[in-house]
Amino acid sequence: MMAVSEFLSRAELLKQGAEARVYRVQLLGRPTIVKERFPKLYRHPELDKKLTHRRTVQEVRSILRCRRAGIPAPSLYFVDYTSHCIFMEDVVNSCTVRDHIALLQRSDSPQQLEHLEHLAEQVGRLLAQMHDEDVIHGDLTTSNILLRAPGSGSGSELVLIDFGLSYISALPEDKGVDLYVLEKAFLSTHPHTEPLFEKLLQSYTCSSPRATAVINKLDEVRLRGRKRSMVG
Amino acid sequence: MTVVIGFEGSANKIGIGIIRDGEVLSNPRRTYITPPGQGFMPSDTARHHRAVILTVLKEALDQAGLKPADIDCVAYTKGPGMGAPLVTVALVARTVAQLWGKPLLGVNHCVGHIEMGRLITKANNPTVLYVSGGNTQVIAYSERRYRIFGETIDIAVGNCLDRFARVIKISNDPSPGYNIEQMAKKGSQYVELPYTVKGMDVSFSGILSYIEVSSAHKMLSSGQCTAEDLCFSLQETLFSMLVEITERAMAHCGSQEVLIVGGVGCNLRLQEMMDVMCKERGAKLFATDERFCIDNGAMIAQAGWEMFRSGHVTELKDSWITQRSLCLFTTWRTPWVI
Numbered sequence: 001m002m003a004v005s006e007f008l009s010r011a012e013l014l015k016q017g018a019e020a021r022v023y024r025v026q027l028l029g030r031p032t033i034v035k036e037r038f039p040k041l042y043r044h045p046e047l048d049k050k051l052t053h054r055r056t057v058q059e060v061r062s063i064l065r066c067r068r069a070g071i072p073a074p075s076l077y078f079v080d081y082t083s084h085c086i087f088m089e090d091v092v093n094s095c096t097v098r099d100h101i102a103l104l105q106r107s108d109s110p111q112q113l114e115h116l117e118h119l120a121e122q123v124g125r126l127l128a129q130m131h132d133e134d135v136i137h138g139d140l141t142t143s144n145i146l147l148r149a150p151g152s153g154s155g156s157e158l159v160l161i162d163f164g165l166s167y168i169s170a171l172p173e174d175k176g177v178d179l180y181v182l183e184k185a186f187l188s189t190h191p192h193t194e195p196l197f198e199k200l201l202q203s204y205t206c207s208s209p210r211a212t213a214v215i216n217k218l219d220e221v222r223l224r225g226r227k228r229s230m231v232g
Numbered sequence: 233m234t235v236v237i238g239f240e241g242s243a244n245k246i247g248i249g250i251i252r253d254g255e256v257l258s259n260p261r262r263t264y265i266t267p268p269g270q271g272f273m274p275s276d277t278a279r280h281h282r283a284v285i286l287t288v289l290k291e292a293l294d295q296a297g298l299k300p301a302d303i304d305c306v307a308y309t310k311g312p313g314m315g316a317p318l319v320t321v322a323l324v325a326r327t328v329a330q331l332w333g334k335p336l337l338g339v340n341h342c343v344g345h346i347e348m349g350r351l352i353t354k355a356n357n358p359t360v361l362y363v364s365g366g367n368t369q370v371i372a373y374s375e376r377r378y379r380i381f382g383e384t385i386d387i388a389v390g391n392c393l394d395r396f397a398r399v400i401k402i403s404n405d406p407s408p409g410y411n412i413e414q415m416a417k418k419g420s421q422y423v424e425l426p427y428t429v430k431g432m433d434v435s436f437s438g439i440l441s442y443i444e445v446s447s448a449h450k451m452l453s454s455g456q457c458t459a460e461d462l463c464f465s466l467q468e469t470l471f472s473m474l475v476e477i478t479e480r481a482m483a484h485c486g487s488q489e490v491l492i493v494g495g496v497g498c499n500l501r502l503q504e505m506m507d508v509m510c511k512e513r514g515a516k517l518f519a520t521d522e523r524f525c526i527d528n529g530a531m532i533a534q535a536g537w538e539m540f541r542s543g544h545v546t547e548l549k550d551s552w553i554t555q556r557s558l559c560l561f562t563t564w565r566t567p568w569v570i
């Protein structure tokens with residue numbers, strides 16, 4: 001454990017995300033990302049220990065499950081359960097789908113819409129594949145999907161990351177909520193993209209025989225949200 | 233100088249406040265308190281508000297040392313909230329606006345909370361955690377709109393606290409949340425409760441059903457833990473979830489400020505936990521005390537002041553109320569400086 005923290009003290013901090021610090025290092029000559037779930041001092045130590053451990057385990061488990069099914073996620077190099085560090089492949093020459101959408105929206109290329117729609121379809125297809133493996137991501141946002149080799153058109157590939165809140169479930173309800181979380185994050189992050197998200201859902205629907213039940217649940221969850229009374 | 237009077241009565245508080253260019257001149261309030269084990273019903277709440285509203289109005293004017301002629305605009309809560317109390321208060325606001333010959337302005341309750349928080353704390357562009365009896369939302373302002381990034385997918389945190397208080401018969405005076413907070417200080421044993429976070433959203437119904445489906449009574453009667461321990465564990469669990477989604481929204485939006493508003497926002501343990509999180513990421517926490525966190529008239533006056541100054545008024549025929557809110561609500565202001 002000492003060794004890991006000493007190693008990280010010299011590493012380049014890439015980002016302090018919502019629940020982890022993300023470092024960029026070289027491990028045996030490979031570009032590597034280290035995701036360190038450090039203790040959160042605001043919460044009760046017992047609760048903190050449980051959550052940190054559970055999330056490290058879930059992240060590893062779901063990445064492996066995806067990779068086994070041929071769904072792109074980073075390769076895992078090494079996990080330290082004492083310091084709660086995951087060492088994984090650095091997806092080099094990549095950017096988040098979030099940044100890429102923002103970039104496309106700002107560009108005035110005549111193919112802007114076409115590129116955006118292509119990307120939305122890719123995301124829809126990928127999520128359908130993931131859900132077909134019964135992986136519920138738990139924190140779907142456009143920041144948690146990377147685009148490898150952006151700009152290279154059809155040669156670009158999506159990579160799913162950040163599985164700390166994920167779990168395994170076959171229930172359409174859980175998959176519907178997963179999409180609901182994405183929908184809200186998507187629309188609040190990228191204004192005026194309702195038709196684009198619709199495309200994403202269409203592609204999701206076409207890509208999985210089990211999608212109809214999920215979309216029905218998504219409609220239910222949306223309706224619940226709208227009906228919720230807001231007193232006080 | 234612009235003087236706005238604000239009428240708030242969307243839930244069990246009735247408040248009337250007067251604001252003059254950012255200065256709170258008066259802000260009296262009354263709360264409808266129900267016996268332990270009971271929640272407040274719309275018609276009883278409306279009856280309570282009807283009975284005291286004119287007294288509160290007189291207090292507001294007297295404390296401010298103003299006459300109706302000094303008022304420039306009458307603002308009232310148009311929603312979201314409980315229908316019957318909203319109608320009652322809107323009716324009085326409409327009536328005085330016509331009697332005094334002043335313009336009327338319908339204000340969104342959530343926006344009132346946020347604008348009051350910004351006025352009092354001077355927060356510039358915060359990520360807002362809005363937590364009350366009926367609301368649990370993480371809101372940020374971008375592209376001329378308040379946008380909801382995270383929220384509860386079932387019940388509100390205040391509702392969860394209130395219903396927990398009813399299950400173990402904690403007093404509603406002055407509020408269930410306040411009494412839970414005091415009892416929690418005497419609790420020490422941490423009891424694990426369901427913890428459900430989905431991205432930037434939370435779910436509290438699991439905790440509540442865990443507690444309601446006899447767990448609480450079983451744990452208490454078997455001496456496994458005390459009521460104080462349960463209050464402590466409930467707060468630790470609920471507030472950890474709230475801090476976590478706020479932090480996730482901050483990371484997502486790249487924000488370095490947090491503002492807590494709404495009735496649950498005056499809980500000092502929640503503020504303390506949020507502050508630890510903020511310090512750790514080099515961010516700053518802004519919070520207010522119960523005068524402004526809890527529903528009050530000044531917050532409606534303040535939001536009304538901003539709207540009135542930018543040329544908004546509500547015509548009599550448009551002075552409706554609504555029980556629900558739209559997911560996104562546009563605003564009158566130019567974007568916050570980012």
Ligand SMILES: Nc1ncnc2c1ncn2[C@@H]1O[C@H](COP(=O)(O)OP(=O)(O)O)[C@@H](O)[C@H]1O
Pocket residue numbers: 014015016017018019020021022033035074088089090091092094096143144146161162163164
């Ligand atoms: N394997 C990776 N390769 C390249 N960049 C990554 C990788 N993992 C994470 N990142 C970058 O770090 C950010 C935060 O990582 P993430 O796993 O999402 O942590 P958090 O839970 O803190 O959001 C991502 O949005 C992405 O920009």
Ligand SMILES: [Mg+2]
Pocket residue numbers: 017143144162
């Ligand atoms: Mg992430």
